[in-house]
Amino acid sequence: MAKPIEADVVLSCSEHLPAVDVWLVVDVLRATTVIVRWFELGGEELYPVDSVESARRLAQALAQEGCPPLLMGEENAIAPRGFDLGNSPTDLTRELVVSRPCAVMATTNGTKALLKAAATGVPVLVACARNALSVLDCALSRGSRIGILCSGRKGRPAWDDTLCAGLLLADLERRQPGLRLADGARLALLAWQSSSDLHASLESADHAVFLNKIGYGADIAFACRQDATDVVPELHELPDEDGMRAVLRRVPADAIPPGARPPLPRTARVPAAPQGDRTAPTGADRFAPLLQYARSDADHVFLGGGRHRKGK
Amino acid sequence: MAKPIEADVVLSCSEHLPAVDVWLVVDVLRATTVIVRWFELGGEELYPVDSVESARRLAQALAQEGCPPLLMGEENAIAPRGFDLGNSPTDLTRELVVSRPCAVMATTNGTKALLKAAATGVPVLVACARNALSVLDCALSRGSRIGILCSGRKGRPAWDDTLCAGLLLADLERRQPGLRLADGARLALLAWQSSSDLHASLESADHAVFLNKIGYGADIAFACRQDATDVVPELHELPDEDGMRAVLRRVPADAIPPGARPPLPRTARVPAAPQGDRTAPTGADRFAPLLQYARSDADHVFLGGGRHRKGK
Numbered sequence: 001m002a003k004p005i006e007a008d009v010v011l012s013c014s015e016h017l018p019a020v021d022v023w024l025v026v027d028v029l030r031a032t033t034v035i036v037r038w039f040e041l042g043g044e045e046l047y048p049v050d051s052v053e054s055a056r057r058l059a060q061a062l063a064q065e066g067c068p069p070l071l072m073g074e075e076n077a078i079a080p081r082g083f084d085l086g087n088s089p090t091d092l093t094r095e096l097v098v099s100r101p102c103a104v105m106a107t108t109n110g111t112k113a114l115l116k117a118a119a120t121g122v123p124v125l126v127a128c129a130r131n132a133l134s135v136l137d138c139a140l141s142r143g144s145r146i147g148i149l150c151s152g153r154k155g156r157p158a159w160d161d162t163l164c165a166g167l168l169l170a171d172l173e174r175r176q177p178g179l180r181l182a183d184g185a186r187l188a189l190l191a192w193q194s195s196s197d198l199h200a201s202l203e204s205a206d207h208a209v210f211l212n213k214i215g216y217g218a219d220i221a222f223a224c225r226q227d228a229t230d231v232v233p234e235l236h237e238l239p240d241e242d243g244m245r246a247v248l249r250r251v252p253a254d255a256i257p258p259g260a261r262p263p264l265p266r267t268a269r270v271p272a273a274p275q276g277d278r279t280a281p282t283g284a285d286r287f288a289p290l291l292q293y294a295r296s297d298a299d300h301v302f303l304g305g306g307r308h309r310k311g312k
Numbered sequence: 313m314a315k316p317i318e319a320d321v322v323l324s325c326s327e328h329l330p331a332v333d334v335w336l337v338v339d340v341l342r343a344t345t346v347i348v349r350w351f352e353l354g355g356e357e358l359y360p361v362d363s364v365e366s367a368r369r370l371a372q373a374l375a376q377e378g379c380p381p382l383l384m385g386e387e388n389a390i391a392p393r394g395f396d397l398g399n400s401p402t403d404l405t406r407e408l409v410v411s412r413p414c415a416v417m418a419t420t421n422g423t424k425a426l427l428k429a430a431a432t433g434v435p436v437l438v439a440c441a442r443n444a445l446s447v448l449d450c451a452l453s454r455g456s457r458i459g460i461l462c463s464g465r466k467g468r469p470a471w472d473d474t475l476c477a478g479l480l481l482a483d484l485e486r487r488q489p490g491l492r493l494a495d496g497a498r499l500a501l502l503a504w505q506s507s508s509d510l511h512a513s514l515e516s517a518d519h520a521v522f523l524n525k526i527g528y529g530a531d532i533a534f535a536c537r538q539d540a541t542d543v544v545p546e547l548h549e550l551p552d553e554d555g556m557r558a559v560l561r562r563v564p565a566d567a568i569p570p571g572a573r574p575p576l577p578r579t580a581r582v583p584a585a586p587q588g589d590r591t592a593p594t595g596a597d598r599f600a601p602l603l604q605y606a607r608s609d610a611d612h613v614f615l616g617g618g619r620h621r622k623g624k
Binding site for chain 2: 012014016018154157158159162182184186187190191193194205206
């Protein structure tokens, strides 16, 4: 008899990681969405690193090895000095990716979560709403104890990642009616079940409010297109002078056994398309809320977005 | 115009603590329930410490100062060697407390959470379901940014504490309809709203399953009696040879302004009384599941309680 499937969700990177058979790492706004998009567009190898400085060093080393990478990522939501790209999936184009099919990426939460999961020694897959069904197919082929690691923000749970974890669990539960949920997974599933519309719910997250403010609303809509791709990036470790290098590669499509796909429509509706073009504020205005957000923990907690708007 | 009330919930002690005006610390199974009970029965001063060793040292120092305390607490859910009492609220009696009105307490999660909150420098109150309304009255008199710190278990969120935080938020929201909820608070409120019965929901928590197994089911029922008392313990710091000593004292009843109490019945029902007497297994059997639970992180995650029972 097959082992019963169990699921646990770690709501932020500051939590202790439980023992599982496979990790699905989620940073839906935006690191894991960007990574999946990178492979959708033909990317071959993506090196996640834990800091901007490490990214610069590794890019230099790879260039010396004859493979100059695209340098991607963010620090306080914008591209660090000298980086080729920031952390927006809508900035990626097929031409760009095909011309530089190797990338190095450093982000505040997402790449760190990938490396934390990697340290546990079990398979690590990159998950977001766009590859939900495929990443679950792949995870179920790796073991019965499914762990979802949410990157969170600043060492705390974030609504956006929790919601995405709940979306994955809802799919998993439809395939596996006897699914066992640990306490963290119950919370994530509740977040999803309380949301009648993925896009509307994701937009209410503190970080989404911030992204909207600085003109990245289109990225949120992009991240909400569920099951838009069957790309599943998986983490590998390569020997390096200093120890090991983590690298993401796409799992070959024929290596993912298609699971029993859910017959029912999902709970939350998927927006048909991004709502309008990105209309980024320009000049100094664009960075004022960004800098305030980046510098202040207190502001982050009670960020005054639409959800929090004061009455008259 | 009064400041709008904001609420945030930290789901486990491993999270970064945000800036708030007052902390309500929750470890409903069982540390904060025991502490509130201690003051209900006439206790005067309770010193929370972070380890069994610190508890022994402080008890010795207090005895030398002429005030021999009751030594209370747990390590892996049982009273450490040489302690007068464990961590069960139903073991406390008025006679015992009145005869030794000073206590030292060390628990795995709850007392550590109190000390972590204390380090932020804002008022710290002890909260559980039994003093829900009173602790909120008191908190609202201290500021507009209410933080609830859940102790959690082993550095991760626990269903029992999250549920209790949600119960507090539901009361707060009825008094303050425009209440602003940060992401962590939204999750806790969902946990509460998904529960039609406090006792049944609390019993489904991993730690409650364990307490039931080792014969402490009566403690769970005891912890579920909402608003059974108006006792609110508050943390103070006293100069000590080594720095500061944290001590809990009861907030005088006339120092708590009664708030606008909610006119509606609560969402979840309160059990009328504990369901039967405690029927603790005896002998070695009692400790086998306990030791397994205490030693293994992996077992904790997917603990096989009633909620997880396998089908045939």
